[in-house]
Amino acid sequence: MEIGVPRETDRHEHRVGLTPLAVSRLTERGFTVWVERNAGLEARFQDGDYEAAGATIVYDTEEVYRRADVVCKVNSVLKEDLDLLKRGSTICGFHHLAIYPKEKVERVMELELTLIGYEIIRDAAGEFPVLVTFSEMAGQMQVPIAANCLQTEVGGRGILMGNVPGVPPPTVLILGAGNVGTLAARDALLAGAHVVVLDDDMENLRAINREFSGRVVTAVSDTERLSRYTAIADVVIGAILKPGSLTPRIITEDMVRNMRGGSVIIDVSIDQGGCAETSRPTTLDQPTFVVHDVVHYCVPNITSNIARTASRALADSCVPYLMQLGSKGLEAALASDAGLGAGVYIYQGSFVNVRTAEVFGLPVFPLAKLMETGDVS
Numbered sequence: 001m002e003i004g005v006p007r008e009t010d011r012h013e014h015r016v017g018l019t020p021l022a023v024s025r026l027t028e029r030g031f032t033v034w035v036e037r038n039a040g041l042e043a044r045f046q047d048g049d050y051e052a053a054g055a056t057i058v059y060d061t062e063e064v065y066r067r068a069d070v071v072c073k074v075n076s077v078l079k080e081d082l083d084l085l086k087r088g089s090t091i092c093g094f095h096h097l098a099i100y101p102k103e104k105v106e107r108v109m110e111l112e113l114t115l116i117g118y119e120i121i122r123d124a125a126g127e128f129p130v131l132v133t134f135s136e137m138a139g140q141m142q143v144p145i146a147a148n149c150l151q152t153e154v155g156g157r158g159i160l161m162g163n164v165p166g167v168p169p170p171t172v173l174i175l176g177a178g179n180v181g182t183l184a185a186r187d188a189l190l191a192g193a194h195v196v197v198l199d200d201d202m203e204n205l206r207a208i209n210r211e212f213s214g215r216v217v218t219a220v221s222d223t224e225r226l227s228r229y230t231a232i233a234d235v236v237i238g239a240i241l242k243p244g245s246l247t248p249r250i251i252t253e254d255m256v257r258n259m260r261g262g263s264v265i266i267d268v269s270i271d272q273g274g275c276a277e278t279s280r281p282t283t284l285d286q287p288t289f290v291v292h293d294v295v296h297y298c299v300p301n302i303t304s305n306i307a308r309t310a311s312r313a314l315a316d317s318c319v320p321y322l323m324q325l326g327s328k329g330l331e332a333a334l335a336s337d338a339g340l341g342a343g344v345y346i347y348q349g350s351f352v353n354v355r356t357a358e359v360f361g362l363p364v365f366p367l368a369k370l371m372e373t374g375d376v377s
Helices: 020-028 047-052 061-067 102-110 129-149 179-191 202-211 223-232 253-257 268-272 302-328 330-336 354-360 367-373
Strands: 002-005 032-036 056-058 070-075 090-094 114-117 171-175 194-199 217-220 235-238 264-267 288-291 294-297 344-347
Touching (some): 002 061, 020 032, 020 047, 032 047, 032 061, 056 061, 070 302, 090 302, 102 344, 129 179, 129 235, 129 264, 129 294, 129 302, 171 179, 171 223, 179 194, 179 202, 179 235, 194 202, 194 223, 223 253, 235 268, 264 268, 302 330, 330 367, 344 367
Parallel strands (some): 002 032, 002 070, 032 056, 090 114, 171 194, 171 235, 194 217, 235 264
Antiparallel strands (some): 114 344, 288 294
16 A cells, blocks of 8 residues: 655644654555655654655655555645545545535545545544544643633733632633543643533533542533623633534624623634634634634644644554555455544545535435445435
8 A cells, every 4th residue: 555645735734644653664564655745844854754764755745646545644635635636545634524615525526535534533432542632632732822812912811820829710611521621621720720611411521520529610511501601701612522513603602792801712623613603713823813802712723733742643543544454455444443434524435424414415325335335326
């Protein structure tokens, strides 16, 4: 199998699809790896590192795409990439397909591409092993980001993310008790904040309660509680996950309007559309904007700012799946590993992910049937 690693060209995307160590593991197994020149430079990986690991350096994106059977990206395929891709190839990355423009989806289908989304691959326990790694990193980034956004020069309330004697601590409201929410709660609690976590799953809330010995306030999420808690929060961290689908926009504009002046919303869910009606994607060089005197931080590729760590974590997570694809072939690998099969959005041009197909109103087909017969009738 031939694997291609293009240089990411999204604005402020500093991560890379494979590290030199990952490449060495693949080339030792007999795979051919093509790496675009300077693909790892922003994550501090040099071309010489890749060559020493057994990769071949190529000098433009089109050559990577034309040579590779499987392309290892970080982000989704860009519109301009679609004209360079080899028909029928497999693209691995964080596609977040639910927010694609429909015409881009139709072009992917026309090219008979297979899209494997790292964010929806499952393991035997039904968890999301690649996504969990990134959620853990993103969760640990929340409190430093919140501390910065609360500062006066950014437009925040001028509040320290900490505990000063005689001064009430900030209130941090976290929406979602998954990996991002749990790690954000831990760090906010350690910083001295008053922490409230809302979720619609009682088991998640019980886990939070056990984890922090009752020091975090937990409540079942509903509209009334959201209105009440957003109105008193200094920081709201939106960490809601609906794999393969758009995130529900549970924070209404009226709720934002009623928040304290200078308070902060960090919408970690923005890569799936965002959980606040006032959210829109931002970039690392201009990460915030203000609506109704509330600072919004809505960077989709938040871990791109820790590019080396994130790239290494991604490579560690995805190499076992690449080895399966290479040693067994696409169909056998997907058939033998249901979790990897669950990571497929589109198989050779046909939708197999139900949630995402519903977003676009397109027909969906069982993956097993497509692999067996190729029949989409």
